[in-house]
Amino acid sequence: MEGGIPRAVAEELDAADPLAEFRKRFVITDPELVYLDGNSLGRLPAATSDLLREVVEKGWGGGLVRSWQEWIDWGARLGDRLAAHVLGARPGEVVISDSTSVNLYKLAGAALDAARGRNTVLMDAEDFPTNRYVLQGLAEQRGLRLHRLPSDLDGGLDLGVLRSALDRDVALVVLSLVSYRSGALLDMAKVNELARAAGARVLWDLSHAAGAVPVDLAAAGAELAVGCTYKYLNGGPGSPAFLYVRSDLHAVLRQPVWGWYGQREQFQMGPDYDPVPGIERFLVSTPPLLSLAAIDPALALVEEAGVDRIRAKGLLLGRLADDLAAAWLTPLGFRSASPGTPEQRGSHVSLHHPDAWRICQTLAGDAKVVCDYRVPDRLRIGLSPLYTRFTDVWDALARLREVTAGRTYASRPAGLARVT
Numbered sequence: 001m002e003g004g005i006p007r008a009v010a011e012e013l014d015a016a017d018p019l020a021e022f023r024k025r026f027v028i029t030d031p032e033l034v035y036l037d038g039n040s041l042g043r044l045p046a047a048t049s050d051l052l053r054e055v056v057e058k059g060w061g062g063g064l065v066r067s068w069q070e071w072i073d074w075g076a077r078l079g080d081r082l083a084a085h086v087l088g089a090r091p092g093e094v095v096i097s098d099s100t101s102v103n104l105y106k107l108a109g110a111a112l113d114a115a116r117g118r119n120t121v122l123m124d125a126e127d128f129p130t131n132r133y134v135l136q137g138l139a140e141q142r143g144l145r146l147h148r149l150p151s152d153l154d155g156g157l158d159l160g161v162l163r164s165a166l167d168r169d170v171a172l173v174v175l176s177l178v179s180y181r182s183g184a185l186l187d188m189a190k191v192n193e194l195a196r197a198a199g200a201r202v203l204w205d206l207s208h209a210a211g212a213v214p215v216d217l218a219a220a221g222a223e224l225a226v227g228c229t230y231k232y233l234n235g236g237p238g239s240p241a242f243l244y245v246r247s248d249l250h251a252v253l254r255q256p257v258w259g260w261y262g263q264r265e266q267f268q269m270g271p272d273y274d275p276v277p278g279i280e281r282f283l284v285s286t287p288p289l290l291s292l293a294a295i296d297p298a299l300a301l302v303e304e305a306g307v308d309r310i311r312a313k314g315l316l317l318g319r320l321a322d323d324l325a326a327a328w329l330t331p332l333g334f335r336s337a338s339p340g341t342p343e344q345r346g347s348h349v350s351l352h353h354p355d356a357w358r359i360c361q362t363l364a365g366d367a368k369v370v371c372d373y374r375v376p377d378r379l380r381i382g383l384s385p386l387y388t389r390f391t392d393v394w395d396a397l398a399r400l401r402e403v404t405a406g407r408t409y410a411s412r413p414a415g416l417a418r419v420t
């Protein structure tokens with residue numbers, strides 16, 4: 001019961017794909033497994049293991065502490081590459097450090113400290129949990145008002161809702177450019193403009209956007225951003241995050257965690273904290289060097305492919321997923337949980353189904369399709385263009401249809417795993 005779109009269509013799209021060769025640059029141990037969870041953890045680039053072996057054996061094993069001469073500015077060097085090729089920022093505006101949550105805390109804290117007389121923080125009530133918790137903590141600790149903007153779980157934040165909440169008390173707006181749940185993509189320039197007109201700053205979380213959709217922080221008038229490197233940037237589990245602060249704000253903002261990596265003349269070990277003038281003032285401490293190093297070969301792939309080409313393929317993958325879902329899955333009780341066209345989304349798509357959890361678990365078994373589940377009833381399908389083929393999407397949705405239609409999942413007991 002193929003119906004809808006024949007597999008040959010996906011095969012033709014693969015044959016015409018200018019990025020097809022990039023799949024070979026990743027480690028793929030099980031060719032039958034369809035991996036559609038690169039929006040959570042990207043695949044391992046083939047070059048990463050050798051690079052890490054070199055850093056471990058030559059750098060750590062041979063060079064020992066002397067290697068810090070070379071390692072110490074890797075966060076800034078990689079930040080500059082990310083700025084130039086992925087984020088549309090200028091040299092000296094991006095640095096890699098800490099985790100997304102910690103960077104969010106540092107930049108939100110810095111912005112709130114600088115915004116005297118304004119006592120409201122706006123956030124999307126449906127934003128990724130860590131963002132909500134960090135802001136809740138900051139607001140409680142500082143006696144600020146946290147205004148949670150209602151937003152459409154399957155759509156995204158309505159700019160009309162944001163506009164009407166932007167009064168003269170708002171110090172900071174924190175938003176994800178791409179929603180982790182629905183994939184909804186916001187208009188960054190428009191949001192920045194609305195906030196600027198109201199005298200508020202915007203802090204962007206680019207975790208689900210970086211390396212998947214074109215981002216031009218400078219052109220969009222962005223002031224602050226954070227994001228992770230282990231999703232579409234394929235930096236590996238727990239690879240450190242990035243942070244961006246527009247250069248004119250470096251002198252104005254001081255982050256709340258005063259560590260020695262932000263200090264002028266770090267190795268002079270001076271008595272009092274006196275941060276450097278540049279982006280490194282937003283650093284805190286010793287980076288997890290091996291995880292930082294792993295970003296290098298991963299970023300090289302994104303640089304070579306180019307984010308515009310990655311996005312172009314992402315849109316086609318998204319359209320194929322939409323068409324197949326409409327033909328095969330809607331009749332089986334699936335309902336879209338994402339904006340309707342790929343252009344309105346990042347690179348993942350979500351579907352509601354009352355049995356989503358059990359379907360997701362079953363798919364990952366014999367059907368060999370890894371996507372993820374998000375409470376209460378969503379399957380989230382990540383389409384990471386550097387290694388996802390059109391035939392992968394076709395095969396995955398065909399297996400999804402089979403599992404659901406045959407209700408082969410129904411006999412399995414339900415229950416939540418610790419990690420989904």
Ligand SMILES: Cc1ncc(COP(=O)(O)O)c(C=O)c1O
Nearest residue numbers: 099100101128130176180205207
């Ligand atoms: C939008 C968003 N922000 C933040 C995070 C969390 O980042 P971390 O746990 O690396 O701090 C994630 C995913 O883990 C995310 O999807």
Ligand SMILES: Nc1c(O)cccc1C(=O)C[C@H](N)C(=O)O
Nearest residue numbers: 039040041128180181207419420
């Ligand atoms: N960061 C993760 C982790 O440490 C464990 C399991 C999953 C993740 C993820 O990245 C989830 C992802 N941010 C999400 O959008 O749900």
